[in-house]
Amino acid sequence: MNANVCIVGGGAAGLMAAISSAQSGTKMIVVDSNSNPGRKLLKTGGGRCNITHSHSVDEFLNACRPYSRFLRHCIYEFSPEAVCDFFRDKDIDLITEANGSVFPVTNRASDVLRVLVDTARRGDVEFVQNCTIDTIEKKDDIFSLRSKSKEITCERVIIATGGKSLSLTGSRGDGYKFASFFGHTINTPRACLVGLIASDNWLQGKLGGVSLRDVEISLKLSNKKHSLRGPMVFTSNGIGGPVVLNVSREIVDELISGDVELSIDILPDFNENLLRQEIINRINSNPKRELASIFTDLLPRSLAIIICQMATQKRNLIANQLDKSSRTKLISLLKKLPITIIKTRGIEEATVTRGGVSIEEIDSKTMQSKIVDSLFFAGEVIDVDGPCGGYNLQIAFSTGMLAGRSATKRN
Numbered sequence: 001m002n003a004n005v006c007i008v009g010g011g012a013a014g015l016m017a018a019i020s021s022a023q024s025g026t027k028m029i030v031v032d033s034n035s036n037p038g039r040k041l042l043k044t045g046g047g048r049c050n051i052t053h054s055h056s057v058d059e060f061l062n063a064c065r066p067y068s069r070f071l072r073h074c075i076y077e078f079s080p081e082a083v084c085d086f087f088r089d090k091d092i093d094l095i096t097e098a099n100g101s102v103f104p105v106t107n108r109a110s111d112v113l114r115v116l117v118d119t120a121r122r123g124d125v126e127f128v129q130n131c132t133i134d135t136i137e138k139k140d141d142i143f144s145l146r147s148k149s150k151e152i153t154c155e156r157v158i159i160a161t162g163g164k165s166l167s168l169t170g171s172r173g174d175g176y177k178f179a180s181f182f183g184h185t186i187n188t189p190r191a192c193l194v195g196l197i198a199s200d201n202w203l204q205g206k207l208g209g210v211s212l213r214d215v216e217i218s219l220k221l222s223n224k225k226h227s228l229r230g231p232m233v234f235t236s237n238g239i240g241g242p243v244v245l246n247v248s249r250e251i252v253d254e255l256i257s258g259d260v261e262l263s264i265d266i267l268p269d270f271n272e273n274l275l276r277q278e279i280i281n282r283i284n285s286n287p288k289r290e291l292a293s294i295f296t297d298l299l300p301r302s303l304a305i306i307i308c309q310m311a312t313q314k315r316n317l318i319a320n321q322l323d324k325s326s327r328t329k330l331i332s333l334l335k336k337l338p339i340t341i342i343k344t345r346g347i348e349e350a351t352v353t354r355g356g357v358s359i360e361e362i363d364s365k366t367m368q369s370k371i372v373d374s375l376f377f378a379g380e381v382i383d384v385d386g387p388c389g390g391y392n393l394q395i396a397f398s399t400g401m402l403a404g405r406s407a408t409k410r411n
């Protein structure tokens with residue numbers, strides 16, 4: 001088989017790269033290991049597919065620090081607004097949630113995938129499925145891509161093989177092998193947007209599954225305080241849930257050199273004075289009840305029991321026996337529950353991969369390799385990532401669009 005451009009990987013990035021050059025006269029092939037493209041896309045947003053975030057370009061880039069500079073050009077070229085227009089033009093109505101996350105109104109990732117695949121097919125893009133590329137080589141300006149049963153030759157290659165998480169969807173990190181063969185630096189792939197494992201005894205095996213609707217997690221990095229707010233859940237040995245995934249993004253690099261201390265404000269709507277008064281009022285109204293039970297409408301009972309025990313050093317203390325110093329300790333624990341994070345959960349469970357092909361060696365204006373002419377990269381295989389909320393698909397779409405346009409322009 002031969003083509004002008006071969007895209008390795010038919011995920012969000014590869015499909016958008018294919019679409020960008022449809023009907024341009026470029027012969028384009030998309031190769032994917034799976035029997036159908038976009039397997040990971042179907043899993044996104046719990047099957048609802050959070051396609052982007054409704055930010056201005058500058059806000060979007062700011063949220064994607066430390067990769068903002070590299071992403072600037074492609075996000076301007078194909079912005080969150082342009083992504084929304086792209087899908088609306090194809091009769092996918094969208095809904096923006098209060099936090100800015102954008103979903104198809106149908107809440108079906110399969111609708112998003114169908115539009116991407118149909119648009120590519122209409123543009124005469126050829127799909128080669130069930131084909132895992134094992135090697136990519138270049139000789140005399142021609143690339144040759146080999147799988148067990150096929151050889152594809154082409155003038156340009158876009159590597160869009162994704163990261164390393166959820167490998168059953170096909171993203172096993174093969175792109176790192178190809179890039180490294182061509183002399184690219186691969187920054188160690190690691191889990192990002194992932195649950196965190198803590199060393200604290202008080203939560204080991206005791207709170208798994210207990211969820212909190214709204215907490216504020218604070219941490220200090222390079223002497224700067226960061227605070228993130230949202231829902232969380234305790235796991236058997238740590239913490240998870242939406243706000244924790246974003247916290248993981250802040251600390252994944254710090255965890256390489258050691259533990260990270262976090263504090264959780266379990267009741268962020270109360271300031272300390274308000275909380276003190278609330279506790280006093282509740283004790284006065286229920287003096288003979290067990291202390292932990294006076295909080296039942298504010299926090300889950302299992303967590304209330306543990307926190308009361310930590311504050312008073314007693315089991316089942318009666319409310320009116322709470323002395324002033326234990327009350328101060330209780331308030332402090334409710335507002336700044338300390339947790340020591342020792343590591344993230346594994347990369348297989350992660351939403352995205354931190355690390356990958358170094359952005360120092362990719363031209364951000366074209367997505368072309370600075371090392372090998374006519375070799376391009378798109379999507380999660382590149383060492384870029386964004387927070388939860390549609391940022392990572394937008395990055396895949398924008399880098400894919402730019403890589404596809406750049407590879408096509410060469411025709």
Ligand SMILES: Cc1cc2nc3c(=O)[nH]c(=O)nc-3n(C[C@H](O)[C@H](O)[C@H](O)COP(=O)(O)OP(=O)(O)OC[C@H]3O[C@@H](n4cnc5c(N)ncnc54)[C@H](O)[C@@H]3O)c2cc1C
Nearest residue numbers: 009011012013033044045050133162170379380390392393
């Ligand atoms: C559970 C989950 C939920 C998520 N939800 C969201 C969300 O709602 N919003 C959001 O913005 N982000 C979300 N993400 C992140 C997002 O899915 C990814 O960042 C995005 O899909 C990356 O796209 P990609 O095209 O770079 O890679 P992928 O989607 O991983 O696609 C890579 C493709 O390359 C193919 N491939 C790999 N190696 C080879 C090879 N050697 N030969 C041939 N083909 C190969 C694979 O089969 C795969 O189809 C989620 C991630 C997970 C795991």
